[in-house]
Amino acid sequence: xxKLLIALASATALLASSAxxxxxxxxxxxxxxxxxxxxxxxAAALQEHPAVKSGEVELTVFDxxxxxxxxxxxxxxxxxxxxxxxxxxxxxxxxxxxxxxxxVDAGIPVxxxxxxxxxxxxxxYVGSDDTISGYMEAKAVLDKIGCKGNxxxxxxxxxxxxxxxxxxxxxxxxxxxxxxxVLEDQTANWSRAEAQTLMENWLTSHPKQINGIIGQxxxxxxxxxxxxxxxxxxEKSFAIAGIDGITDALRAVKAGEMTSILQxxxxxxxxxxxxxxxxxKKGEYKPQSDIWTTYKDMPWNDGKDKNYNVPWTPVTAxxxxxxxxxxx
Amino acid sequence: xxxxSSTYPPEQGQSVxxxxxxxxxxxxxxxxxxxxxxxxxRRLMVQEYGIFLAFLLLVVxxxxxxxxxxxxxxxxxxxxxxxxxxxxAIGMTFVILTRGIDLxxxxxxxxxxIVSASVxxxxxxxxxxGSPYPVAVGLSVGLLVGMACGxxxxxxxxxxxxxxxxxxxxxxxxxxxxxxxxxxxxPVPALTPAFRWIGTGDVVGVPAPVILLAxxxxxxxxxLNRTRFGRYxxxxxxxxxxxxxxxxxxxxxxxxxxxxxxxLAGLAGMLLSARTGSGLPQAGVAYELDAIAAVVIGGxxxxxxxxxxxxxxxGALIIGVMNNGLDLMGIQSYYQQVLKGALIVGAxxxxxxxxxxx
Numbered sequence: 224x225x226k227l228l229i230a231l232a233s234a235t236a237l238l239a240s241s242a243x244x245x246x247x248x249x250x251x252x253x254x255x256x257x258x259x260x261x262x263x264x265x266a267a268a269l270q271e272h273p274a275v276k277s278g279e280v281e282l283t284v285f286d287x288x289x290x291x292x293x294x295x296x297x298x299x300x301x302x303x304x305x306x307x308x309x310x311x312x313x314x315x316x317x318x319x320x321x322x323x324x325x326x327v328d329a330g331i332p333v334x335x336x337x338x339x340x341x342x343x344x345x346x347x348y349v350g351s352d353d354t355i356s357g358y359m360e361a362k363a364v365l366d367k368i369g370c371k372g373n374x375x376x377x378x379x380x381x382x383x384x385x386x387x388x389x390x391x392x393x394x395x396x397x398x399x400x401x402x403x404x405v406l407e408d409q410t411a412n413w414s415r416a417e418a419q420t421l422m423e424n425w426l427t428s429h430p431k432q433i434n435g436i437i438g439q440x441x442x443x444x445x446x447x448x449x450x451x452x453x454x455x456x457x458e459k460s461f462a463i464a465g466i467d468g469i470t471d472a473l474r475a476v477k478a479g480e481m482t483s484i485l486q487x488x489x490x491x492x493x494x495x496x497x498x499x500x501x502x503x504k505k506g507e508y509k510p511q512s513d514i515w516t517t518y519k520d521m522p523w524n525d526g527k528d529k530n531y532n533v534p535w536t537p538v539t540a541x542x543x544x545x546x547x548x549x550x551x
Numbered sequence: 552x553x554x555x556s557s558t559y560p561p562e563q564g565q566s567v568x569x570x571x572x573x574x575x576x577x578x579x580x581x582x583x584x585x586x587x588x589x590x591x592x593r594r595l596m597v598q599e600y601g602i603f604l605a606f607l608l609l610v611v612x613x614x615x616x617x618x619x620x621x622x623x624x625x626x627x628x629x630x631x632x633x634x635x636x637x638x639x640a641i642g643m644t645f646v647i648l649t650r651g652i653d654l655x656x657x658x659x660x661x662x663x664x665i666v667s668a669s670v671x672x673x674x675x676x677x678x679x680x681g682s683p684y685p686v687a688v689g690l691s692v693g694l695l696v697g698m699a700c701g702x703x704x705x706x707x708x709x710x711x712x713x714x715x716x717x718x719x720x721x722x723x724x725x726x727x728x729x730x731x732x733x734x735x736x737x738p739v740p741a742l743t744p745a746f747r748w749i750g751t752g753d754v755v756g757v758p759a760p761v762i763l764l765a766x767x768x769x770x771x772x773x774x775l776n777r778t779r780f781g782r783y784x785x786x787x788x789x790x791x792x793x794x795x796x797x798x799x800x801x802x803x804x805x806x807x808x809x810x811x812x813x814x815l816a817g818l819a820g821m822l823l824s825a826r827t828g829s830g831l832p833q834a835g836v837a838y839e840l841d842a843i844a845a846v847v848i849g850g851x852x853x854x855x856x857x858x859x860x861x862x863x864x865x866g867a868l869i870i871g872v873m874n875n876g877l878d879l880m881g882i883q884s885y886y887q888q889v890l891k892g893a894l895i896v897g898a899x900x901x902x903x904x905x906x907x908x909x
Contacts, residue, residue: 257736258731258736258832258833259736259832259833260736260737260738263735263736263737407881409878409883409884410884414833415827415829415831416823416826416827416831416834419826419827420632420874420878421878423628423631423632424625424628424875424878424879425878427619427622427624427625427628427879428617428619428878428879428880428881430619445827445828446827449826449827449828452751453751453826454624469738470737470738470740471738471740471829474740474741
């Protein structure tokens with residue numbers, strides 16, 4: 224058996240590059256769940272990667288169904304089926320670590336994408352720093368109201384990593400405007416309907432006092448806009464911001480109703496896939512996605528970096544049409 | 552029998568509850584209102600007013616705690632925010648009266664919401680071919696989708712004798728999946744103003760969803776209290792066996808209550824889409840719990856045959872008023888959840904005491 228392995232290994236070495244190029248690389252992607260628009264854009268971007276389209280890479284996307292246990296089982300599947308590399312967007316910061324460990328023990332490199340995991344075993348991570356987006360969106364609101372007045376914050380589900388980091392960013396920006404008062408600060412669980420109800424009630428309890436609305440995601444900012452419209456007020460007299468750049472939010476930006484900070488799902492996905500192929504091919508690979516030329520601030524660095532920070536892009540009147548064109 | 556008072560008509564439904572082993576005499580056609588005994592009537596009033604007094608107490612407390620609570624704008628808001636849960640809870644009342652449960656309403660809200668949105672959107676990419684259709688088409692489609700889901704649950708429960716909990720749990724999962732398949736997991740934006748009117752419009756200051764809720768309530772009250780079908784619902788829930796032997800088509804009754812619940816969930820889904828301005832695939836998650844809570848707080852027994860739709864409406868209002876009041880006072884929503892939990896359990900404890908302890 225051992226001899227056979229050695230023989231196989233040397234044969235592979237002999238055939239070297241040509242054989243590797245022929246053999247399909249199997250890469251598994253394990254996103255936490257595919258129910259929301261962001262992760263769908265992420266998964267679609269993987270399928271549109273040049274290496275997948277050319278057939279060089281065989282890609283399988285596993286829907287984690289928002290369950291850490293489901294993700295762990297999917298890792299087991301990928302390990303038994305001998306995938307060459309795994310792209311991982313865990314649902315839970317801590318629960319994902321065990322899954323990463325099991326893959327690494329089996330000799331499969333794991334590339335993180337979008338959400339973080341408490342593990343030093345990730346080969347690389349491609350994502351965006353939520354504290355930065357939290358800061359950017361709060362800053363956009365505060366700039367518009369001239370660093371004075373009152374704001375409300377619509378938070379994500381308390382305890383989720385994005386909520387914690389975005390709030391940290393919100394607070395950093397608010398600290399720069401000591402005259403601004405935070406009237407209300409509550410979770411609407413990323414939900415448009417919940418944010419709408421909350422905002423209706425806040426407009427009642429703080430009549431004509433709210434100047435700015437910091438929504439930690441676009442859905443909630445959009446809910447706030449609906450509440451304002453329903454109350455017969457002019458949404459353009461408020462400073463409203465959200466994060467993610469979902470399609471509805473892009474339309475609202477175009478209509479001049481809000482500001483959004485785009486989280487580039489495509490770059491997070493394709494960047495991670497390039498790194499996964501790079502690892503699967505043991506370094507014999509040049510990245511194929513155009514994102515490396517788009518983002519000058521995020522150099523490829525020969526695939527050696529531990530962290531790749533995809534920059535956030537503020538959605539403006541200038542770039543909104545171009546962004547909308549990418550959404551079918 | 553102590554729980555006479557909580558049901559209408561008092562001489563049927565509840566008097567055939569199995570615990571009592573009384574001979575079953577369900578569903579007579581005489582006008583039951585005339586048959587009320589004085590003491591029963593008094594009891595009924597005490598109980599009716601009990602939940603109503605609790606509601607008034609809550610309103611009084613909130614009025615003193617917050618200056619904005621009792622303003623016209625806020626009252627309109629509370630009613631608006633109660634409308635969706637109110638519609639769902641009324642549908643749920645029909646089902647629970649027959650000893651059933653409908654866990655699928657939240658998912659049906661999402662499915663009907665997104666399907667009706669897709670025929671009412673001006674967006675070229677998100678809608679079905681030919682969209683936007685006239686508002687009547689959108690409304691019919693939403694209602695039909697809800698009723699179709701309800702029919703499936705209804706057939707499975709009534710014909711195949713699958714426990715309602717299981718059948719509607721299946722529908723909860725399936726309808727959510729269908730929602731994601733249908734919409735590709737993306738929201739359907741840009742609904743026509745005509746469609747949005749049912750969620751955002753008003754008639755002389757009364758929001759359209761509130762008018763719809765009032766209409767649904769009035770119709771349901773009439774069905775449950777003034778029609779033979781309504782009496783049959785109580786009879787089937789009070790003692791299914793007795794109802795069957797006395798010639799009621801229990802399969803048909805049990806089927807129809809799920810169609811009603813599904814149809815009202817469809818209506819609620821359209822209200823939600825019209826209110827938020829888009830069909831949302833994640834809409835309605837856990838809405839069934841608030842609907843069941845409203846029914847239970849309103850005094851309807853989960854063991855069937857006993858309960859009133861008026862109580863359900865007040866139950867929904869209590870939940871709506873509580874959420875609104877706590878929002879106005881700036882209290883974290885986590886406390887709202889704890890309070891709601893206490894309220895549900897408290898209401899049922901009172902009910903138990905009234906029925907078996909007193």
